Amino acid sequence: MAKDFVEKITSMDDDFAQWYTDVVTKAELIDYSSVRGCMIMRPYGFAIWENIKNALDSKIKETGHENVYMPLFIPESLLQKEKDHIQGFAPEVAWVTHGGEEELTERLCVRPTSEVLFGEHYKNIIHSYRDLPKLYNQWANVVRWEKTTRPFLRTLEFLWQEGHTCHETDEEAHDETVRMLNVYASLCEDVLAVPVVKGQKTEKEKFAGAKYTYTIESLMHDGKALQAGTSHHLGDGFAKALGIEFTNREGQLQHVQQTSWGFTTRIIGAMIMVHGDDRGLFIPPKIAPTQVMIVPIAQHKEGVLDFAHDLKNRLSDVVRTGIDASDKMPGWKFNEYEMKGIPLRLEVGPRDIGNKQVVLVRRDTGEKLTVLINELEIKIKETLTAIQNDMYQRAAKSREKKTAKALNLSEFKEILDTDQGFIKAMWCGGEACEDRIKEETGATSRCMPFEQEELSEECVCCGKRSKHLVYWAKAY
Amino acid sequence: MAKDFVEKITSMDDDFAQWYTDVVTKAELIDYSSVRGCMIMRPYGFAIWENIKNALDSKIKETGHENVYMPLFIPESLLQKEKDHIQGFAPEVAWVTHGGEEELTERLCVRPTSEVLFGEHYKNIIHSYRDLPKLYNQWANVVRWEKTTRPFLRTLEFLWQEGHTCHETDEEAHDETVRMLNVYASLCEDVLAVPVVKGQKTEKEKFAGAKYTYTIESLMHDGKALQAGTSHHLGDGFAKALGIEFTNREGQLQHVQQTSWGFTTRIIGAMIMVHGDDRGLFIPPKIAPTQVMIVPIAQHKEGVLDFAHDLKNRLSDVVRTGIDASDKMPGWKFNEYEMKGIPLRLEVGPRDIGNKQVVLVRRDTGEKLTVLINELEIKIKETLTAIQNDMYQRAAKSREKKTAKALNLSEFKEILDTDQGFIKAMWCGGEACEDRIKEETGATSRCMPFEQEELSEECVCCGKRSKHLVYWAKAY
Numbered sequence A, B: 001m002a003k004d005f006v007e008k009i010t011s012m013d014d015d016f017a018q019w020y021t022d023v024v025t026k027a028e029l030i031d032y033s034s035v036r037g038c039m040i041m042r043p044y045g046f047a048i049w050e051n052i053k054n055a056l057d058s059k060i061k062e063t064g065h066e067n068v069y070m071p072l073f074i075p076e077s078l079l080q081k082e083k084d085h086i087q088g089f090a091p092e093v094a095w096v097t098h099g100g101e102e103e104l105t106e107r108l109c110v111r112p113t114s115e116v117l118f119g120e121h122y123k124n125i126i127h128s129y130r131d132l133p134k135l136y137n138q139w140a141n142v143v144r145w146e147k148t149t150r151p152f153l154r155t156l157e158f159l160w161q162e163g164h165t166c167h168e169t170d171e172e173a174h175d176e177t178v179r180m181l182n183v184y185a186s187l188c189e190d191v192l193a194v195p196v197v198k199g200q201k202t203e204k205e206k207f208a209g210a211k212y213t214y215t216i217e218s219l220m221h222d223g224k225a226l227q228a229g230t231s232h233h234l235g236d237g238f239a240k241a242l243g244i245e246f247t248n249r250e251g252q253l254q255h256v257q258q259t260s261w262g263f264t265t266r267i268i269g270a271m272i273m274v275h276g277d278d279r280g281l282f283i284p285p286k287i288a289p290t291q292v293m294i295v296p297i298a299q300h301k302e303g304v305l306d307f308a309h310d311l312k313n314r315l316s317d318v319v320r321t322g323i324d325a326s327d328k329m330p331g332w333k334f335n336e337y338e339m340k341g342i343p344l345r346l347e348v349g350p351r352d353i354g355n356k357q358v359v360l361v362r363r364d365t366g367e368k369l370t371v372l373i374n375e376l377e378i379k380i381k382e383t384l385t386a387i388q389n390d391m392y393q394r395a396a397k398s399r400e401k402k403t404a405k406a407l408n409l410s411e412f413k414e415i416l417d418t419d420q421g422f423i424k425a426m427w428c429g430g431e432a433c434e435d436r437i438k439e440e441t442g443a444t445s446r447c448m449p450f451e452q453e454e455l456s457e458e459c460v461c462c463g464k465r466s467k468h469l470v471y472w473a474k475a476y
Helices: A016-026 A045-060 A083-092 A115-126 A170-193 A237-242 A265-275 A303-313 A328-339 A350-354 A372-402 A409-419 A429-441 B016-028 B045-060 B083-092 B115-125 B170-191 B239-242 B266-275 B303-316 B329-341 B350-354 B373-401 B409-418 B432-439
Strands: A030-032 A038-043 A073-074 A092-098 A102-110 A132-143 A159-169 A197-200 A212-219 A225-235 A245-247 A251-253 A257-264 A292-296 A320-325 A343-348 A358-364 A368-372 A403-405 A420-425 A444-449 A468-473 B031-034 B039-041 B073-075 B094-099 B102-111 B134-142 B159-165 B198-202 B211-217 B226-236 B245-247 B251-257 B256-265 B292-296 B321-323 B344-348 B357-362 B368-372 B403-405 B422-427 B444-450 B468-473
Touching: A016 A030, A016 A265, A016 B303, A030 B134, A030 B292, A038 A045, A038 A368, A045 A170, A045 A265, A073 B226, A083 A237, A083 B245, A092 B102, A102 B094, A115 A132, A115 A237, A115 A257, A115 B031, A132 B134, A159 A170, A170 A197, A170 A212, A170 A225, A170 A257, A170 B198, A197 A257, A212 A257, A212 A265, A212 A372, A225 A237, A225 A265, A237 A257, A257 A265, A265 A372, A292 A303, A292 A328, A303 A320, A303 A343, A303 A350, A303 A372, A320 B329, A328 A343, A328 B292, A343 A350, A343 A372, A350 A358, A358 A372, A368 A372, A372 A403, A409 A420, A409 B102, A409 B239, A420 A444, A429 A444, A468 B094, A468 B357, B016 B031, B016 B170, B016 B266, B016 B350, B039 B045, B045 B134, B045 B159, B045 B170, B045 B266, B083 B239, B115 B159, B115 B239, B159 B170, B170 B198, B170 B211, B170 B226, B170 B256, B211 B444, B211 B468, B226 B239, B226 B266, B239 B256, B266 B373, B266 B432, B303 B321, B303 B344, B303 B350, B303 B373, B344 B373, B350 B357, B373 B403, B409 B422, B409 B432, B422 B444, B432 B444
Parallel strands: A292 A320, A292 A343, A403 A420, B292 B321, B292 B344, B403 B422
Antiparallel strands: A030 A038, A073 A102, A092 A102, A092 B094, A132 A159, A159 A257, A197 A212, A197 A444, A212 A225, A225 A257, A245 A251, A343 A358, A358 A368, A420 A468, A444 A468, B031 B039, B073 B102, B094 B102, B134 B159, B159 B256, B198 B211, B198 B444, B211 B226, B226 B256, B245 B251, B344 B357, B357 B368, B422 B468, B444 B468
């Protein structure tokens, strides 16, 4: 049966997890498959990813990087070369043991990330400081054998880009690590309207094999944090393990300094949980596959459909425009496209045509604007810009409201019991305290923000001399 | 050491296979990795694929298709549902048997193609004729466990797009099969300047599980054929195996009619072997990552480099423009960019600047055009168009020269002994003759062309009544 009604979604406050599942399935972003933990990205979900990908790919190219493509498989012996790396990833990789009818002499893992493949290639092509820097990126699928999965947020297979770069000096690698974190932050804030906190991961939470990891952390509607992107300074650990050497300006052999950085389909989950509401999805105009949806009113009346189709053709030069000329009721259509999170609805009926006007309706505020036809393009652009900005502002305010400070562990627990969110608290730098906080509260260290404050001189957990301000939260 | 000289490549006539290997490595399209049979696509190789992908993706979307993304893995039981399909693919799939530390209860194959995954999803989302047609496509990596591999032409993992569609009727599926074959043919001829023969595969050569397979076949410089793209009418075989049913306009349950069609990174191999020469690669302007390369002459003289950089900025609005301002000799640069197949070189030196002119040099003919600066954009565009057209014409003529007719098997063998190429010959339609021709000559049936001729009434092999004209050739 074709759907003749808009299916109801669970309210966010009743059951946030169910709300999320309802939204991703009923807005037709994904479908499940018989492959455990893998999702199908349906046309609407994939179109969102394509728009995010295009926006990020432009930024990656503008900052001087080139796209390449590495193999899907990694021989076990190659993965084992960097000891921290294999320890970090071994528990969660998928192993290919047979090709065709034959058992392989060495098993291959399906890449969980491609540091060692890039490293092996870099060893081949880098010989002199003149070959540096090398600034490569790839768009690929990767696999991590997760026990529990949720669409976009945690799936066995996911899509991402992974940048891998080589540099002459530690400072250059550091600058690159910062540059790409800023690219991710700008994508989140300026394109996805998702505010982020920039900072450094603790030793415990850094990438397996990295010198240090920078991260951007975002906060969802339910007060849980989500890591939106990471950028790692790898130092020369992989270079030493894999033998990536170059003749430096002084004529001496030296190992390269490396970075890697990744951004995944997970961000779609963040976008949903930051902007969505009880009516469904809400997609930021800059990446919405359809920015304006035309809904004809009383479309059986002469001239309405022709007029609406003409409008669609005309607007398609300026914004991504859809039209629903099906014989469903306008009210059904309104609900459907609100659920799909289309930022702007355009209503046009017989009376509007006579008055040379149409009505624009904002997805967020419900505000109705009556607009003269000859001002339409400019008004639509203005309104989309306003929606985009307002989305960011609302998200930033919500995050602010959900960010608290704690001076000791009982305060910390109290806050988490009342209302989930970021907790800013001082930390001594000891892993024991980090572990204890996680054990007692369920919150993990999200990052040591670049913008440090000194809330007190004592660690929130042990009371000893504090070293860092840390953002803590329960997290996806 | 950085390279200070252009490395020599083997001559095509001396050793075509070695010439090919030299070109793909020395023009820096690919590198080998420690993963058997998988290649690394380097920035230049991947940029070519990105341009091909963008051109094809536009055509796929213009013809009403939507992109989706399916899982990488297929459970063994799902792959087995269509019997011909599993028989065709089982010998060449990679099997995942372990996830993390655990052995899987059911092994997963790494997708060699995704008919069954699409089928399973279609079963979920198609219920009524109102849900049809469904026109989906995905860009993905697939794996086929090949014994012998060559970069682009045959690799364990390759990149491709695979379209999968569902229709109400056999005719609609047929029309779609033809439509997408034409899309592929137009991409090959109009964008890649590679002429193709359109036709149908024999029963023996069709896709495992298809009703019939249409193909476009191209001819390489060495006279071997290469299958450039295929489009399959699947009938209702997969629909019956997987239970994809819909309520038709008469209110009865019916299985959908399906198609699938694919186009891969292999086409880059075809482009190389159709257009390349002893100086190296030659890339059609429409997909060349760099269309015009600026080489400053006597660049140490005052003003030359500034002028050249200004030109680059100015031209970058119109064509993909590169500049080599390194301190290598101009002669080195000429050779390097000829090897990389950049269609047009722009030379500019002190005298040119005085005369307000530059020199354009065509990669194919070596022809030099002195062009006034104020006519530059228009002349470059004209010249690129002329190069693109001439590339197609040269390839078409070469194919014509290498296409012969045979009336009996001794003629057939004689032709192949003298000069590789397409052989047009009549066929009775029997698999025995097809097998015998392959055994005795090494040539396989490439296709029964849509444009049939009757060369004789007798099968080239058995002499019985002929049914079809067939193009035969040794093939990649």
